Amino acid sequence: MAAKGSHSHVKLEGEIERCRAEGHWGQLRHLAQGLGNAGVAAEGAGRRLVSPVGAPDYGSMLLAEALLEECLKEKFAKLKDSIPLTEKNEPKLSEAKQYLTNILSRGKLRPKYMTEAMLILGKLHYVEGSYRDAISMYAKAGIDDLSTKDEPLYMLRLVTEAFVIKGKGPHIYI
DSSP, X not given: OHHXXXXXXXXXXXXXXXXXXXXXXXXXXXXXXXXXXXXXXXXXXXOOOOSSTTOHHHHHHHHHHHHHHHHHHHTXXXXXXXXXXXXXXXXXXXXXXXXXXXXXXXXXXXXXXXXHHHHHHHHHXXXXXXXXXHHHHXXXXXXXXXXXXXXXXXXXXXXXXXXXXXXXXXXXXX
């Protein structure tokens, strides 16, 4: 029975990684929303999950990333015209920011995932037009010292975007 649970756990992690790498944000959002329920069920059964899958903050981070990316897709024309998005006018952006700030204030994720959350929040700050906040978040994430060796595609994308934003300056939006 444990082997079956372990196999489905690995399969879920692989599916999450695939969705993030290929930009399937709707599917990632669905998986992330299901993670909260899976974590409660596993803890209720007396098992402690070692991996982030099932951890509420990990699911929230994935949900925040999906919400941000969906918002960026929907508002591409504004971004193309260098118009910052505001959380007041963009509910997905507001929700994503809330998830990320809560995650970072709790500090319960493993360092690797805390770094990912900081990179995602840095990107969110940038699309809001808060270049200084984005750069500050990237400094907290330590992007200059991050190793990308053997990292999955989605992490390479996050790090690349951070360096592009860091190098662009405050008046150009991606």
